[in-house]
Amino acid sequence: MQTPDILILLEEIVEKVWRLEAFLTEIESISVEEDKELIQFYRSQIRGLKQRLEDPITEIREGQEDFREYLRTYFDVCSHFQTMHQQFWLFVSLPKVYPEVYTFVHSLFPRNQFEDVEPTLVYCPIYNFGEANAIDQFSKLGIFLDKGAGDRVILLLPYVDFRNPMMWTALAHEMGHAIEKDKGIVGSILPELPGRKELEPLRRWLKEFCADHIALRLMGPAYLISFISYIISLHPYFYVPTLTHPQPHSRIEYMRTYLERNCLFHPKAQHYYELFQELTAFYKVSKFDLQQLPTEITSPCPTCKYEYKMKLPESLKRFPELIHQLNEQVNSISFPDVCGTEDLRRAEKLAEDLDHGFFISSYKETTMGEIRHHLNELLTQNTPGQANREEIYSVLKLIEDKPNKVSQIINAGWIQKINRQIDKFQKIFEEDDSILEEKFNTFGNYLESISYNIQKSIETSKIHSLFAPGEKQ
Ligand SMILES: [Zn+2]
Numbered sequence: 001m002q003t004p005d006i007l008i009l010l011e012e013i014v015e016k017v018w019r020l021e022a023f024l025t026e027i028e029s030i031s032v033e034e035d036k037e038l039i040q041f042y043r044s045q046i047r048g049l050k051q052r053l054e055d056p057i058t059e060i061r062e063g064q065e066d067f068r069e070y071l072r073t074y075f076d077v078c079s080h081f082q083t084m085h086q087q088f089w090l091f092v093s094l095p096k097v098y099p100e101v102y103t104f105v106h107s108l109f110p111r112n113q114f115e116d117v118e119p120t121l122v123y124c125p126i127y128n129f130g131e132a133n134a135i136d137q138f139s140k141l142g143i144f145l146d147k148g149a150g151d152r153v154i155l156l157l158p159y160v161d162f163r164n165p166m167m168w169t170a171l172a173h174e175m176g177h178a179i180e181k182d183k184g185i186v187g188s189i190l191p192e193l194p195g196r197k198e199l200e201p202l203r204r205w206l207k208e209f210c211a212d213h214i215a216l217r218l219m220g221p222a223y224l225i226s227f228i229s230y231i232i233s234l235h236p237y238f239y240v241p242t243l244t245h246p247q248p249h250s251r252i253e254y255m256r257t258y259l260e261r262n263c264l265f266h267p268k269a270q271h272y273y274e275l276f277q278e279l280t281a282f283y284k285v286s287k288f289d290l291q292q293l294p295t296e297i298t299s300p301c302p303t304c305k306y307e308y309k310m311k312l313p314e315s316l317k318r319f320p321e322l323i324h325q326l327n328e329q330v331n332s333i334s335f336p337d338v339c340g341t342e343d344l345r346r347a348e349k350l351a352e353d354l355d356h357g358f359f360i361s362s363y364k365e366t367t368m369g370e371i372r373h374h375l376n377e378l379l380t381q382n383t384p385g386q387a388n389r390e391e392i393y394s395v396l397k398l399i400e401d402k403p404n405k406v407s408q409i410i411n412a413g414w415i416q417k418i419n420r421q422i423d424k425f426q427k428i429f430e431e432d433d434s435i436l437e438e439k440f441n442t443f444g445n446y447l448e449s450i451s452y453n454i455q456k457s458i459e460t461s462k463i464h465s466l467f468a469p470g471e472k473q
Contacts (some may be wrong), residue, residue: 003067004278008271009074010057011425012229016081017049018444019160023088026095026162034092045084047437049077054436057429071282075235082233085127088159097121097157100455103462104168105155107406108218109175110336117153117178124156127233129167131155131174133181153178165454166413169219169226176214177207179333185210189325198313201243205319206326208245209254213330216258220339221269222410224255225418228272236283240299241312246319249287252276263341266411268418290320339407350404350412355420359453360409361460362401371398403464404457413454421450 024042031039056070088094101121111118124130134152138144155174161167180186186206190199215223231239231248241247256273259265280287288294293316299308350360374395428443 003065004071004282005271005275006056006060006067006070006074007426008275008422009071009232010053010060011422012232013074013077013081014053014057014425014429014440014443015447016160016233017046017053017077018440018447019164020049020081020084021046021440022444022448023095023159023162027088027091027093030095031091031093038090042084045080049080050436050440052077061430067282078233079235082127085159086125088123089125094123094159095162097123098162098455100165100459101157101162101168101171103459104165104406105171105175107458107462108172108335108337109179113334113336114175114179116182117175119153119155119175119178121155121157123159123162125159127158127160128230129156129158129170129174131177133178163451163455165451165458166222166410166417167226167230169215169223169410170230172215172218172223173211173227176211179214180207180210183329183333185326185329188329189322198315201313202315202319202322204244205246205316206322208251209323210326210330212251212255213258213327214333216255217330217338218335219407220264220344220411221259221266222339222407222414224252224259225269225272225414227255228252228276232276232279236279236285237299237308239280239285240297240308240310241288241293242310243312246290247288248276249280249285250290264339264344266344266415268415271418293317293319337405337407339405339411343405343408344411346404346408347411347415350408351415351419354412354416354450354453357449357453359457359460360404360412361457362403362464363408364399364401366398371395374398401464403461403468406458406461409454409457409461413450416450421446 024039024046027035028039052073056073059066060070105119105121109117109119132154134154137154153175155171157171158167186203190203190206192203193199212223212227227248231252239248241250252273256265256269259269285299286297288297293312295312295314297310297312300306346363350363353360378391378395424446425443428446429439431439434442
């Protein structure tokens with residue numbers, strides 16, 4: 001059996017701890033007196049998490065391979081990270097959600113086309129993304145509003161991903177829920193019947209696949225990779241089907257099939273796909289076949305000897321037959337930008353630019369060499385002053401930069417991360433002569449600059465597209 005790639009896991013958790021610290025620093029910059037003590041406490045907890053990671057990092061460097069122990073440390077730190085994330089609400093001062101998050105969502109779901117699902121964003125204390133509807137929320141409190149009175153979709157963003165555009169792909173999934181609800185997709189193939197509560201899990205599962213499908217159409221492999229990046233922050237014990245969500249295995253296989261069918265399964269996605277497979281194999285997580293779903297599942301708890309038991313309703317057996325009808329409906333929704341093979345080719349080139357520290361808001365399809373060649377041709381074919389306006393403009397057009405799509409930018413971010421970030425991580429943490437805190441700082445500064453460039457590229461490409469007629473975003 002292949003062992004999970006511990007280096008990717010360590011890089012993932014070091015990044016998470018750094019993002020926890022970055023959010024705390026942001027709080028500190030606007031904090032009030034009441035927050036001071038809590039900030040100190042948080043800082044000491046973060047120091048503790050870093051120290052826990054020191055041993056596996058050092059030992060891997062020295063060639064030791066106690067995978068069971070490293071994985072235990074990894075999931076322990078993940079669980080501590082989630083607990084700390086959940087307690088951020090205790091701070092009086094919390095930074096506002098960055099405007100770039102809105103730019104991201106609006107680029108994928110333009111207001112003029114998706115007027116009924118205009119979102120607002122709030123933080124989610126649990127390390128997770130989510131979607132809620134203002135009318136539903138109010139009606140749960142016994143306050144009933146009509147549709148015109150505030151049918152606002154509320155997107156939930158985890159605190160730590162406030163400046164992490166690569167994880168914002170999950171917001172495309174959450175907006176997918178809002179669109180599904182608005183268009184009544186699941187309701188049309190499985191109508192809500194009073195007294196048929198056993199159909200509810202089936203309905204919930206269809207909704208999840210529908211939202212995944214929408215996110216995949218818009219973001220391509222970046223959505224699959226970010227989904228796995230999120231899933232592996234949870235212990236494999238949790239990788240089971242529930243009454244609200246299908247098993248992650250089923251979702252991941254479904255995404256992989258979609259991407260492969262559309263020639264979008266980027267080789268870089270394979271790394272994360274394999275990591276998930278290795279983790280589930282290591283922890284012997286049973287994979288349930290959707291065609292032969294059991295009516296009861298059990299899963300052993302990693303910390304105590306009890307087994308988690310869950311009954312699944314018979315109705316879920318209808319899932320495979322209904323999913324086809326669902327796919328047809330999702331494919332018929334028209335989106336201004338669907339991620340295609342050409343976008344991935346562009347992302348591949350943009351990943352290199354990102355790695356060189358450039359903004360990737362726009363792209364020139366012609367190289368400087370080609371432009372020079374065309375200019376020379378223009379000059380040799382014409383005596384000075386004789387080239388006509390059209391000829392000159394045809395060359396000038398080659399110089400023009402075209403704004404990049406959000407899916408191109410985010411996929412470039414993931415490609416860059418898999419190409420370089422893990423090596424960078426290894427290199428920084430391999431240095432013998434610097435202390436752990438310094439290594440975290442160096443790696444943090446690197447992450448900060450990449451995230452900043454992606455975030456600003458999203459913003460700038462949107463502004464660019466407003467000024468570039470015919471280059472809709
Ligand atoms: Zn969902």
